[in-house]
Amino acid sequence: MQAQNLKYSNCNMQRSMGILGTKWKPIVIWVLRERKARFGQIAASIHIISRKVLTTTLQELEKDGIITREEFKELPPRVEYGLTERGLALLPILQQIAEWNGTYCTDELHAHATENAELG
Numbered sequence: 847m848q849a850q851n852l853k854y855s856n857c858n859m860q861r862s863m864g865i866l867g868t869k870w871k872p873i874v875i876w877v878l879r880e881r882k883a884r885f886g887q888i889a890a891s892i893h894i895i896s897r898k899v900l901t902t903t904l905q906e907l908e909k910d911g912i913i914t915r916e917e918f919k920e921l922p923p924r925v926e927y928g929l930t931e932r933g934l935a936l937l938p939i940l941q942q943i944a945e946w947n948g949t950y951c952t953d954e955l956h957a958h959a960t961e962n963a964e965l966g
Contacts (some may be wrong), residue, residue, distance in 0.1 A: 851864070852864030852867065853865060853866070853910075858867055865912070866936075868906075868931070871903055871906070871912075872907055872940055873892055873895075874888060874892070874913075874941055875905070875907070875912065875913075875929065875933055875936055875940060876944075877891045877892060878913065878927060878928060878929050878933070879937050879940075882928035883902070883926065884924065884925060884964075885901075885904070885927070887898060888904075888927065904927060907933075908927075911930055911932050912929070912930060912932055912933040913930060914926070914927065914928050914929075914930055915927055926948060942963070
């Protein structure tokens, strides 16, 4: 079942995963947890995401009411993304996921991640 179809399921979990079901969406939400940010700032925070995927992710999160997109009529044009009330409500859940990882991430997995970060 495609993510779009999951949004219209009778199951709460399936609907939730239809909205949050890509690996990038929770990460983008996490980046926006403390402040609004511009596209380039988000991209710099998640340096391994392609610009195309970030654009699509931001559009989907905006469509689902998780983030806002605010355009400023300036030269050069400026756009900022921030969390809606619905997006802010996800932060305690994402915090628990981060804490879960901190508790159950093995030393081997952590060493591998650190090694990859140093190489990348």
